[in-house]
Amino acid sequence: MNEFGEMLKDLRKERKISQRKLADMIGIDFTYISKIENGSMTPPAEDKIVKIAEIFGIDPDRFLIAANKIPSELQKVITEIEEVPVFLRSAPKLSQSQWVQIQKIINETTKEKE
Numbered sequence: 001m002n003e004f005g006e007m008l009k010d011l012r013k014e015r016k017i018s019q020r021k022l023a024d025m026i027g028i029d030f031t032y033i034s035k036i037e038n039g040s041m042t043p044p045a046e047d048k049i050v051k052i053a054e055i056f057g058i059d060p061d062r063f064l065i066a067a068n069k070i071p072s073e074l075q076k077v078i079t080e081i082e083e084v085p086v087f088l089r090s091a092p093k094l095s096q097s098q099w100v101q102i103q104k105i106i107n108e109t110t111k112e113k114e
Helices: 003-014 019-026 030-037 046-056 060-066 072-080 083-093 096-113
Strands: none
Touching (some): 003 030, 003 046, 019 030
């Protein structure tokens, strides 16, 4: 079973939503839900994943990451800003303290925009 399928199954059972009901809410066949949960099918397209996240009230990025998908707005940033791919290639080499510094910069930038 894949991470997305496990998350989906856990959330669905926690919220007591049947595969059939969830499938109806999303607009897909209920057998597809079963196949996703047992790992025999890959996760659905981004729009369906976002809809699932909305149904369960969780951050869509968590689901997209679990599905090994890059959110479309991030794909745009990656392809349009030349420095982003360079940063992403070096990101695995950053230390924990460097990540803390980056997070501080992000937090400061976010506060400035508010």
